[in-house]
Amino acid sequence: MRTRLLPLAAATLLATTGAFVATPPAAAADGPALFVDLTNDRHPISPHVYGMNFADEALADELDLPVRRWGGNATTRYHYAYDTTNRASDWFFENIAEENADPAALPDGSSTDEFVEQDRRTGTDSILTLPLIGWAPKARDGSCGFSVAKYGPQERTDEWRPDCGNGVRPDGTPVTGNDPRDTSVPVGPEYVTAWLSHLTAKYGTAAEGGVKFYNLDNEPDIWHSTHRDVHPTGASSAELRDQAYAIGAAVKAADPSAATLGPVGWGWTSWDHSGLDQETCGRTGCWANPPDRPARDGLPFTTWYLRQMRDYEQAHGVRVLDYFDMHFYPQASGVAFGSGTDPATNALRLRSTRALWDPSYVDESWINTQVRLVPRMRELVAANYPGTKTAITEYNWGALGHINGALTQADVLGIFGREGLDLATLWAPPAAGEPGAYAFRMYRNYDGSGGRFGDVNVRATSADQEKLSVYGAERTADGALTLMVVNKSGTELTSQLRMFGRRGGTAQVYRYGAADLTAITRAPDQPVALMPSGAADAGFTHTYPADSVTLFVLPRSPVDSQPPTAPGQPQVTGVTDTSVGLRWAPSTDDVGVTGYDVWAQHTDVVYKAATSTGPSVTVTGLNPAGEYRFTVRARDAAGRESPPSPAVTVVTAQRPGGPPLVAQYLNLDWAPTDGLIRPGLRLANTTTTPIALSRLKLRYWFTRDGGAPSFQTWCDSAAVGCGAVTRRVVTLATPRPRADAYLEVGFTGAAGILGGSSVTGPVQLRVAKRDQSAFTESNDYSWSPNAPSYANTARVTVYLDGVRVGGTEP
Numbered sequence: 001m002r003t004r005l006l007p008l009a010a011a012t013l014l015a016t017t018g019a020f021v022a023t024p025p026a027a028a029a030d031g032p033a034l035f036v037d038l039t040n041d042r043h044p045i046s047p048h049v050y051g052m053n054f055a056d057e058a059l060a061d062e063l064d065l066p067v068r069r070w071g072g073n074a075t076t077r078y079h080y081a082y083d084t085t086n087r088a089s090d091w092f093f094e095n096i097a098e099e100n101a102d103p104a105a106l107p108d109g110s111s112t113d114e115f116v117e118q119d120r121r122t123g124t125d126s127i128l129t130l131p132l133i134g135w136a137p138k139a140r141d142g143s144c145g146f147s148v149a150k151y152g153p154q155e156r157t158d159e160w161r162p163d164c165g166n167g168v169r170p171d172g173t174p175v176t177g178n179d180p181r182d183t184s185v186p187v188g189p190e191y192v193t194a195w196l197s198h199l200t201a202k203y204g205t206a207a208e209g210g211v212k213f214y215n216l217d218n219e220p221d222i223w224h225s226t227h228r229d230v231h232p233t234g235a236s237s238a239e240l241r242d243q244a245y246a247i248g249a250a251v252k253a254a255d256p257s258a259a260t261l262g263p264v265g266w267g268w269t270s271w272d273h274s275g276l277d278q279e280t281c282g283r284t285g286c287w288a289n290p291p292d293r294p295a296r297d298g299l300p301f302t303t304w305y306l307r308q309m310r311d312y313e314q315a316h317g318v319r320v321l322d323y324f325d326m327h328f329y330p331q332a333s334g335v336a337f338g339s340g341t342d343p344a345t346n347a348l349r350l351r352s353t354r355a356l357w358d359p360s361y362v363d364e365s366w367i368n369t370q371v372r373l374v375p376r377m378r379e380l381v382a383a384n385y386p387g388t389k390t391a392i393t394e395y396n397w398g399a400l401g402h403i404n405g406a407l408t409q410a411d412v413l414g415i416f417g418r419e420g421l422d423l424a425t426l427w428a429p430p431a432a433g434e435p436g437a438y439a440f441r442m443y444r445n446y447d448g449s450g451g452r453f454g455d456v457n458v459r460a461t462s463a464d465q466e467k468l469s470v471y472g473a474e475r476t477a478d479g480a481l482t483l484m485v486v487n488k489s490g491t492e493l494t495s496q497l498r499m500f501g502r503r504g505g506t507a508q509v510y511r512y513g514a515a516d517l518t519a520i521t522r523a524p525d526q527p528v529a530l531m532p533s534g535a536a537d538a539g540f541t542h543t544y545p546a547d548s549v550t551l552f553v554l555p556r557s558p559v560d561s562q563p564p565t566a567p568g569q570p571q572v573t574g575v576t577d578t579s580v581g582l583r584w585a586p587s588t589d590d591v592g593v594t595g596y597d598v599w600a601q602h603t604d605v606v607y608k609a610a611t612s613t614g615p616s617v618t619v620t621g622l623n624p625a626g627e628y629r630f631t632v633r634a635r636d637a638a639g640r641e642s643p644p645s646p647a648v649t650v651v652t653a654q655r656p657g658g659p660p661l662v663a664q665y666l667n668l669d670w671a672p673t674d675g676l677i678r679p680g681l682r683l684a685n686t687t688t689t690p691i692a693l694s695r696l697k698l699r700y701w702f703t704r705d706g707g708a709p710s711f712q713t714w715c716d717s718a719a720v721g722c723g724a725v726t727r728r729v730v731t732l733a734t735p736r737p738r739a740d741a742y743l744e745v746g747f748t749g750a751a752g753i754l755g756g757s758s759v760t761g762p763v764q765l766r767v768a769k770r771d772q773s774a775f776t777e778s779n780d781y782s783w784s785p786n787a788p789s790y791a792n793t794a795r796v797t798v799y800l801d802g803v804r805v806g807g808t809e810p
Contacts, residue, residue, distance in 0.1 A: 031495030032463035038501025041459035045417035051425035063444040067125040069425040075129035079136040083110040092164040093145030095137040125212040132217035132243035135184035145229025180230035189250035196254035207257035216262035221275040234279025248320025253749035261325035272300040306384035327394040331365035340402025374419035389422035400436025409439035414471030454482040479556035487544040498536035501637030513548030564589035564634035569646035577624040583616035587634035601629040661806040663796035667787040672777035677767040693747035701739035701781035709769040719761020724751040736810040738781040781810040
């Protein structure tokens, strides 16, 4: 964790000597009652909800910023080889080269390289934007989409480049028929492949610490407005789908561990309408009967889009969409990007966060309906493409330079965590000294030493959320309960807070508010009293200053010295090829069991496979025909963990209908004690189902024969071309009989398709140790002296999407 000291005003702390006896809290004075239940609504809070677009390094470092996005209109048309963006309608459709000390070295040292390198220094995950629009700048040349010399006088021109106009004639009509090649060259999947090849070579794959996320363009449903010099007509549903297929597949071929986010619509209209709908109906008013609706079988665009992405995965075995990403800006006048100087707008700003979750709130703008944005996103995904995560990569409630904006931002971050959003990035970040930055500090660095809001949500409710909102979470690292209370009323409020699942103690109190906009204040500690049985376990009464955010940090209860009892041995309730259902006798505990963790052991890997609030769960994401050993541990409200349950061992079912694939081996090395391993390999598909070679890998198992050498590998020849063959040597942490390493051979998307009832052409390979020492191949699991021609072998294993579907491992 990175920490940076920030102003922390020290208030007089409550001092006690001897034993402190807390009295029951007094009745609430005038504020709404607050209630916290540690046993309900428990789910992880994704750290990625605390992200920003383009945060500077000092602020990102101070907040240990989890994710940062390189996005916006200018990123739609960016050429990594020239480090140049077209600023589209934001600035006269001009190609503007990024400042670069050594353009001859590009793409090394580009602005996107520097973006990723900053994130690596601060431990931040990167989101880069990829073009679906089909165009990128042609050079570092300063060209523009609507040249006055070429297309005639225009309404406005760039004062520094007077030949560059805004594409609108003096009479207000748009310039039409311009040539996209004035500024741009066509780009497609091959461009994305080349860019990701550069990024992965320099920074590794996402799994290796490289770029983790890729946006599938930025607001493509309004290209006809922002990028009308190259895309003057609205993008149809089919275009947006097909481009997502092509670019998403290119990402997955280049880096299978990276995640994609789409469709990245601009806002509320994007939910129902494609770009073609929006462009046409914006001119003709055809909203009741948009032209692109029949192409979607009458479905809203986002419903149709998710189903199309699901269908692609079912057909190709590759998920090209990982996050359902939609932008959202409140549409009421003066809220988004507002200044915070108008009292009526400030009140509306605070109310309007209810659009993120509240089914009773009718949005106070032209939207004029219940939005329920985050629950709506989660429900849409669950119904149409389960397993897809949710993201809002642009949002802004305004007034980040004002206490009103800080209160609103603190409320928004609490809502994101409570409602289960997976990722969010604020557009654009506040300056480090602005109140909006302190809203983030309250969640990410409240004490100047890296103190954070909890990462496991617990139920927290207010009798009047518009006056006093409350959010609760436990911190996994130390079991502390954290409670964030936002006083939005403009007046001081005194309220009683009751809680279940925590037995008294003393809470630390941190506060940010209108009284001091330059620092988070450490307020006097708050005693948390035991309450009469039945009313609650504990509680307190507290006064919240007007326009303030208050954080309570209640350490794990010292009175709880007893962990839960061990759960009963799990019983199997169902088995599929990728899941196992389990149930067990529940644990007991003196302060109450809050949940269960299910641990799985598969081969030599032990990992947490599932969590549950009750004594049953379905564990998903398992490998077909895999052997798993499951145990269960219980957790209580104080964060204590039980001993493990007795174990149960389960073997998952074979994958139904999975294509049986067979490796074929040719021994090219008749000197088994020299310094080279030389296998010839082919793959046979014994079914009639075609399959993309990029989904397949083979493993040739061998022994290193002493020491811990590093290796070199070569592809001598391949029917698909050696450029389409990937290879690596993996050493085993736990040696197996006749194998302590394997050569893994894979294919890029360029290798194409392995047809049904067909065999690949041969791939001839070599492996050597860098110290040039000899192998003894007669000890190797996959080597055979009796293979003068290609023949089926079970000792070279085959994997489909990481799951073994052919051969037998040693």
